[in-house]
Amino acid sequence: MHKRSKIASLLMACMVLVVFSGCSGGNSDNAQPQISEQDYEPYGKYETPVEFTIGRNTNHVNNLPPGDTIEDNLATRYVEDRVNVKAKVAWETDDMDQKLSLSMTTGELPDVMLVSREIFNQLVDNDLIADMTEVYEKTASEGVKNIYGSYGDLLLDQVKVDGKIMGLPMTNIGNQHQLLWIRKDWVDKVGAKLPETAEDVWNLARTFVEKDVSGTGKTVGMVMDSNAMNFSPMFATHGAFPTNWIEKDGQVVYGSVQPEMKQALAEVSAMYKEGLIDKQFAVRSSEEKEALVINGQAGIVFNPWWIGYTNYKDSIKQNPEAVWVAVSAPLDQDGKFRTIRQDPVGGGIVVVNKNFAHPEAIMKSVNLTTDFLYSLTDDAINYKKEHPDEMLTDASRWNNDPTQIPMQVDYDDVLKRYYEDLMKADESGDASAVQEDRVVSFKAYQEFKEKGNAVDVNTYGEYLSRIEGQREANNPNLEVTPAGFYGTTETMKLKWANLQKLEEETILKIIMGQAPIDEFDTFVDTWKRTGGDEITEEVNEMAQR
CATH class of the missing domain: 3.40.190.10 (Periplasmic binding protein-like II)
Structure with missing residues (x-):
């Protein structure tokens, strides 16, 4: 090779090395x-x-x-x-x-x-x-x-x-599952008891509607999310866990296509037909759904422990006598309140x-x-x-935005730790024993004990979530099962969106009576043929690694 060509080649090689080493933002290996x-x-x-x-x-x-x-x-x-x-x-x-x-x-x-x-x-x-x-x-x-x-x-x-x-x-x-939130003042008004079984829950909703306990002439039995997935405790009493991958007979299977799901849908559909579930749930916006609760038309709603950080807390503005309590219901035939562990990541x-x-x-x-x-x-x-x-204007434990790396990590059982920390300080009367970032919750609890619903809505919301919600999130009847799989497979990237759409449309049609319960079998067959079986095979391969 000519000397000049050799020099040119060496220069070109050096340029390539510089380009690639400069792309990463750090030093090369x-x-x-x-x-x-x-x-x-x-x-x-x-x-x-x-x-x-x-x-x-x-x-x-x-x-x-x-x-x-x-x-x-x-x-x-x-x-x-x-x-x-x-x-x-x-x-x-x-x-x-x-x-x-x-x-x-x-x-x-x-x-x-x-x-x-x-x-x-x-x-x-x-x-x-x-x-x-x-x-x-x-x-x-x-x-x-x-x-x-x-x-x-x-x-x-x-x-x-x-x-x-x-x-x-x-x-x-952990423990961010759906809880049953109920207007306890309504329960007392109709002479009922807090429910335990699914039958108890439906009976209470029936009583609220029949007696028009809201006094509006438009009492709603139960509020449901537009995709029906906040009703997971109802499905769980049948052993059904929709939208989750679960272990069954030594394999990982998709909960939404199991026979138990058909049984659960038949029950929920019957209750919808009877008028115990908001007839317009599928078309209501989140704001409209919240309004039913805030304005005092509905007294039963599924929501996790953090309900007090939502607009639901505003219900005491419209209804100063409202008394909300959280209940772990319905229980299954073994007396367990069952749920699936959400993705830990x-x-x-x-x-x-x-x-x-x-x-x-x-x-x-x-x-x-x-x-x-x-x-x-x-x-x-x-x-x-x-x-x-x-100090940051929002000094809460959740405010990680201004940090160098905006990541949030916390204990799996932090709700239990948090609640017990507050209760210990309350019993001893020693506020200094409360962990620093939990003081706002402790003060809210003390103010609520003194003033009841006369507190401002944010204080009420803090009490509702941190005392009522966290307590019930750790109910001893709770039985949490890890999901069989949390990730994404290659075929999911291509076909999952369409399968999810098919699933949601079928579930809503069955609940609302727009399709017979046997439509579930057709859905399962279509789901399997159009990618479900392929994805299930991939899930099991990845779960065994």
Whole structure:
């Protein structure tokens, strides 16, 4: 080869290397420095700043003090001050999946990303993210490890590939199942008792309607969501678990196409025909459904423990005498209130670019952010007390938007821990014993005990969720079954949307009497032939890995 050609070839090779090494936002594998044991310390401070870039969802609510930004606020300054780790926003987007898909094709990935399961799988398949196993084992704080450990193997197993931890999952806490919320003042008014069985529930709805207990002439028996899925406790009494993958006879099957579902639909359809379920549930907007409860037309509704954080709390404005209680009903024939464990991964998975030089720095940021949000350490508590003028306008445990990595992690059984913390302080009369981030709930409870419904609606909502809701979410009759599968298969990406549409339309038609109950058999056959069987096979293959 001619000497000039050789030089040109070498230059071209160098340019290619520069382009590819510059795409990742970090150092290449060959250029990565050795991570020292001191660097792995959960709270070890770097001598020189370590900066990482992050792709974020757009923050549309500014609850920061004047002068503060997403990159520079009390939460981020705490991490910078303690471990010398700084975050820089690479970009913000309203469509994370689309943005990351584009970034993968261009090679312009930030150092840290909060991704969906689908994008997570793509990043793993393309070998673009770091193995976080050693980082987690050495650098995760005791607080974070305790939180993750509360899920047993259920949580981290969702982000393991060939036994390696490839991401840090956000958590979806346990016991967020549907509870039966009832107007206790209505129950007393008609001389009834709180229900236990499905028959009790239907009888109470029947009584409310027949006696027009609302006094409006338009009393509604039960309020149902437009897709009927808030009625999952009713389905569960038949052993039916729609929209969930469950284990049955040694295989993972889809709950919506099991014979038990047909039995449940027959019962619900009969009750709809009788007028015990809102006749217009399928066409009502969320606001219209809420209005039935707020305006005092309905006194029975299924909703999780957090009902007090919805507009339902406004019912005491219209009906100051309203007394709402949560009940674990209906029970099945064994006296159990059955539910399926929701996906333990909630909100996404934090992953680190494979070429980022200090993945352990990301773990340190998560450690300190978790301490900060939940006041887990004296250091975090004191830091916030030392900077009272810099506090976020919303200082709740859920406000993770301003943090370096906006991820939320919490104990699987946090509702039990939270409730017992409040009850212990209430019994002792020692408010100082309440965990810092729970003080607002304790104060709301004390005010409600003193004033009843005369409190403002936000205080009432806090009481309703944190006392009434959390208590019942941990009812001793509760029986929680893990789902058989939580992920997404290849065929799901292509066919699941159509199968879901078919399922929802069939269920609504049967409930509303627009199709006979035997239409369920036709639905099951169509579901299986048009992708269901193929997806079920894939699910079982993935569940056995």
